[in-house]
Amino acid sequence: MTAPATVLKRPRSGVDAGPDVARFDWGAIAASLDSWGCATLEGLLPAKTCRDIAALYPEEMHFRSHIHMARHGFGKGEYRYFKYPLPGLLADLRQDLYPYLASVANLWNEKMGVAQRYPLEHRDFLQQCHAAGQTRPTPLLLQYGPGDFNCLHQDLYGDLAFPLQVAILLSEPGRDFTGGEFVLTEQRPRMQSRAEVVPLRQGDAVIFAVNDRPVAGTRGTYRVKMRHGVSRIRSGQRHTVGVIFHDAR
Numbered sequence: 723m724t725a726p727a728t729v730l731k732r733p734r735s736g737v738d739a740g741p742d743v744a745r746f747d748w749g750a751i752a753a754s755l756d757s758w759g760c761a762t763l764e765g766l767l768p769a770k771t772c773r774d775i776a777a778l779y780p781e782e783m784h785f786r787s788h789i790h791m792a793r794h795g796f797g798k799g800e801y802r803y804f805k806y807p808l809p810g811l812l813a814d815l816r817q818d819l820y821p822y823l824a825s826v827a828n829l830w831n832e833k834m835g836v837a838q839r840y841p842l843e844h845r846d847f848l849q850q851c852h853a854a855g856q857t858r859p860t861p862l863l864l865q866y867g868p869g870d871f872n873c874l875h876q877d878l879y880g881d882l883a884f885p886l887q888v889a890i891l892l893s894e895p896g897r898d899f900t901g902g903e904f905v906l907t908e909q910r911p912r913m914q915s916r917a918e919v920v921p922l923r924q925g926d927a928v929i930f931a932v933n934d935r936p937v938a939g940t941r942g943t944y945r946v947k948m949r950h951g952v953s954r955i956r957s958g959q960r961h962t963v964g965v966i967f968h969d970a971r
């Protein structure tokens with residue numbers, strides 16, 4: 723069985739296979755990212771598209787590598803990195819989400835006193851990655867079964883890292899699986915860590931900080947370090963697609 727054209731269609735002659743991301747309230751999303759280091763895009767993908775993407779998992783031709791998390795101490799469960807060219811829908815989503823996030827990332831760097839600024843088009847940022855030897859695509863499809871979990875981690879794959887990433891839940895909690903919450907932790911200097919659980923439904927996306935982000939304190943801005951993971955799946959099967967904006971070495 724091959725995947726439906728709606729997912730695989732390549733961006734061509736102005737036809738965009740991805741969902742319309744301009745319809746979200748990007749002012750509110752930026753405010754949530756500033757306050758909490760995460761924000762959700764409710765109903766980013768319809769259920770049918772979620773099923774179509776999850777159905778790619780066994781089709782090896784779409785992927786460059788296959789990771790069994792337990793073998794690396796990453797948790798339990800598995801994932802596959804897509805190869806280039808990405809399925810059209812993911813290529814479009816990566817390209818269309820990036821400019822909104824680049825504005826947030828540039829403000830964050832300004833607040834943190836970091837000189838680096840990100841170009842406002844994804845293709846320009848990818849060129850920087852490729853020039854730095856980070857040429858392998860990082861979007862990935864994850865699959866979890868009962869008892870699986872994803873340890874707290876950061877998706878860093880070289881010196882160049884875009885500070886925000888996106889994960890889209892492809893399965894429906896309560897129906898397709900139970901447990902398996904998306905979790906973020908925030909390590910604060912000289913303080914105890916803060917945990918955040920992000921409730922998601924099928925088709926919802928979470929945008930979150932990959933690593934450092936600025937927090938406004940009473941004595942100026944300080945930096946916190948974020949990590950993300952997934953709590954234990956209690957029953958059923960859970961699929962996610964991850965959109966990371968930097969490429970890997």
Ligand SMILES: O=C(O)CCC(=O)C(=O)O
Pocket residue numbers: 864872877888889904950951952961962963964965
């Ligand atoms: O399965 C999830 O919700 C998290 C996946 C993940 O770690 C990622 O997309 O980077």
Ligand SMILES: [Fe+2]
Pocket residue numbers: 875876877950964
């Ligand atoms: Fe991750």
